Amino acid sequence: MPKIKLPTKSPHIDMTPMVDTFAVVLTFLMLTTTMRQPEPATVDTPFSISEKPTPDFNMMTFLISVDSKVFMNFDNGGDTLSKFRPKILDEMGTRYGIQFNDLERREFEKFPSSIGVPMANMKEFLDSKDANTRKNLQTGIPIDSADNQLAMWITYARKVNPNYQACIKGDSKTGFEVVEKVLNTLQDKNVNRFNLITSLEAIKINLEEIQQ
Amino acid sequence: MAEVIVEEKGKGGKKKAKKHPPRIDMTPMVDLMCLLITFFMLTTAFSKAKIMEIILPEKIKDPTKQEAPRISASRTLNIILGPENKVYVYPGSVKPEEYSAVPPVLPPLTDTDFSPEGIRKVLLERNRALFKKIDEFNQQVISGKIPISQDSAKVLVSQLKTDDDTGPIVLIKAYKTANYGNFVDILDEMNICGIARYTFMPIAWYEERMVERAAGITPVPTASATK
Numbered sequence: 001m002p003k004i005k006l007p008t009k010s011p012h013i014d015m016t017p018m019v020d021t022f023a024v025v026l027t028f029l030m031l032t033t034t035m036r037q038p039e040p041a042t043v044d045t046p047f048s049i050s051e052k053p054t055p056d057f058n059m060m061t062f063l064i065s066v067d068s069k070v071f072m073n074f075d076n077g078g079d080t081l082s083k084f085r086p087k088i089l090d091e092m093g094t095r096y097g098i099q100f101n102d103l104e105r106r107e108f109e110k111f112p113s114s115i116g117v118p119m120a121n122m123k124e125f126l127d128s129k130d131a132n133t134r135k136n137l138q139t140g141i142p143i144d145s146a147d148n149q150l151a152m153w154i155t156y157a158r159k160v161n162p163n164y165q166a167c168i169k170g171d172s173k174t175g176f177e178v179v180e181k182v183l184n185t186l187q188d189k190n191v192n193r194f195n196l197i198t199s200l201e202a203i204k205i206n207l208e209e210i211q212q
Numbered sequence: 213m214a215e216v217i218v219e220e221k222g223k224g225g226k227k228k229a230k231k232h233p234p235r236i237d238m239t240p241m242v243d244l245m246c247l248l249i250t251f252f253m254l255t256t257a258f259s260k261a262k263i264m265e266i267i268l269p270e271k272i273k274d275p276t277k278q279e280a281p282r283i284s285a286s287r288t289l290n291i292i293l294g295p296e297n298k299v300y301v302y303p304g305s306v307k308p309e310e311y312s313a314v315p316p317v318l319p320p321l322t323d324t325d326f327s328p329e330g331i332r333k334v335l336l337e338r339n340r341a342l343f344k345k346i347d348e349f350n351q352q353v354i355s356g357k358i359p360i361s362q363d364s365a366k367v368l369v370s371q372l373k374t375d376d377d378t379g380p381i382v383l384i385k386a387y388k389t390a391n392y393g394n395f396v397d398i399l400d401e402m403n404i405c406g407i408a409r410y411t412f413m414p415i416a417w418y419e420e421r422m423v424e425r426a427a428g429i430t431p432v433p434t435a436s437a438t439k
Contacts, residue, residue, distance in 0.1 A: 015238030022245040029252035046396040049403060050264040064392065167263065172393025176293070176386045179395065180414070187271045195263040196396055 039113050040138045041065030046172035047201035054197065058163040060154070061197070063114045064170040068178040069140030070150060071116030074157055074164070084161050085109045089122075091156035098123060116140045119149055143181050150182065154189045169197040266399055269411055289338060289380040291331070291398060292321070292415065293390035294423050299324050299331050299398070302422070311418040318418060321426040326397050335405040338380040345372055346406045373408035382410035387423045 043065060063071040074085055086105040093100050096119045100108075104126040108115075116138045117125045125137045143150045158164055166186055170179055186194065285304040292300040300321040310317040324330035336343055346369055352358045353365045360368075384398055395412075402410045424430070 012235075015242050018242055019238050019245065022242065022249060026245055026249050026252070029249060029256065033252055033256050045261065046393040048262065048264045048396055048400040050262050050400075052263050052265065054261050054263050169261075170392040170396075172391065172396070174392040175388075176390040176392055176395055177388050179392045180386065183268070183412075187268060190270075192270055193265065193267045195265055196399070197261045198264050198396055198400075200262045 039063060040071055040116060040135070041067075041069060043169055043171045044173070045169060045197055045199050048196075048198035049201060050198060051200065054167070054195070055165065058161065058165055059167050059195075060157050060164045061114065061167040061169055062150075062182055063116070064168065064174050064179055064182060065140075066171045066173050068175060069116055069138075070143055070178065070182060071114035071138070072141060072150070072153055073114040074161075083109060084157070087160045088153070088157050091159065092119060092122075092152060095152055095156070100126070118142050143178070143185060148185060151185050151189060154186060154191065158189070158191075165193070165195060166191050167195040167197055264396065264399060264403070266412070283381050287379075287381045288383060289335075290383050290385065290419070292419055292423055293384070293386040293394045293398060294323070294427055295387060295389040295429070296427075297326060297391075297394060298427065299326065299394075300423055300426055301331070301334055306416075306418055311416075316418055316421065318422050318425070321422050323426055326394070326401070331398070331401055332405060335380070335382070335401060335407060339405050339407055342373065342376045342379040342408060343406045345376075369406075373406065376408045379408050382407055384410060384412045385415040385419060386412075387415060387420060 041063065043063060059074075061073045063073065065071070074088060086109050089100055089105060089108045092098075098119065100123070104123065107126040115125075118139065118141065121137050121139075125134055128134055128137070141150045141153065142148065154166075168179070168182065183194070186192075288304055290302050290305075292302075294300050300323050302319050302321050304319070306318060322334075324334060349358075349369065349372065350365070353360065358365075382402065384395075386395060399410075
């Protein structure tokens with residue numbers, strides 16, 4: 001008897017539903033991700049075992065670069081909607097006798113990353129459109145005891161939003177002297193609770209290890 | 213827009229248009245989407261930085277009204293972050309009559325490093341009782357002997373730490389050439405070893421001398437040294 005031969009067909013799978021689901025997932029992920037903004041200075045955060053994620057709201061971040069410049073950032077993430085930034089800038093303006101116009105306030109609000117500009121150059125910084133000029137003006141916030149502008153920023157930021165938590169983001173090679181200065185400034189302003197931003201590193205130790 | 217239909221007239225033999233359902237090969241598209249999804253998933257999961265909390269004691273602004281808390285010298289362990297990723301350790305405290313003597317009588321420093329064999333061993337040795345308690349508790353939670361949630365387990369661990377009265381009281385100080393990475397590392401060690409009581413303090417001038425002597429640095433006169 002001749003065997004019944006099935007016609008050999010290439011197995012064709014209909015990919016359309018798969019494409020559909022993928023498209024949905026992809027759109028969702030693309031919409032939910034927040035792109036990380038480039039910081040004015042590259043910082044390699046040190047490692048720790050802490051698994052606590054950074055809060056989304058009420059953060060004031062102090063970025064300390066390797067060359068001991070201090071930058072600060074308010075309104076990360078979700079806080080942008082509350083528009084704290086222009087209010088803080090206004091307070092700083094009244095303190096240092098600088099009048100900012102609406103355009104400059106908008107610029108300050110929109111600026112995507114940390115800012116480390118002395119108040120004397122702030123107007124020039126906000127008015128310039130050139131990214132390079134701006135970069136050159138980011139010389140770090142003065143923290144000397146004679147002209148501690150960082151302390152002023154902290155005071156006014158906490159006046160505008162009392163819930164601000166201090167986060168410190170430093171490079172692991174940053175000298176400790178400048179970090180200590182920032183910590184001291186914060187403590188002078190009665191901020192005693194700090195969040196140090198770190199990268200996760202898993203470490204496990206067991207009891208046998210120490211009982212030897 | 214009007215559509216112009218051009219009727220093709222077959223010349224001679226009739227060409228029969230093959231009736232194929234228009235099939236597009238989706239495989240490359242799926243591949244590409246797969247890649248993008250993986251990329252986005254990984255970036256969303258990893259971009260979130262972690263934070264480590266530290267609470268420092270309030271500064272004493274008026275020394276006449278407030279007094280520094282007294283702690284027993286036998287439980288005190290001083291850790292000084294030195295230059296070149298070194299860590300110096302000395303127990304107890306230096307009494308005023310010792311450091312103000314000429315020449316000052318200073319205790320020797322033990323130098324270690326951040327390896328597991330270094331500072332962690334020192335800390336675990338002093339903190340053995342508490343660490344054992346915490347470890348046993350965690351083991352029981354993991355194995356399911358104590359059925360409680362993660363959060364309440366954390367609360368109980370911190371309760372264990374508050375109740376503890378045998379572990380060391382660690383005072384962390386930093387020499388001026390230490391770096392920020394060391395600072396985070398040492399705080400991390402505190403968390404790893406389950407140290408209940410630790411704080412960060414400004415370094416005293418005689419401790420700077422001790423580090424300089426141990427590390428073999430010629431002292432540079434600074435403002436803090438003359439205090």
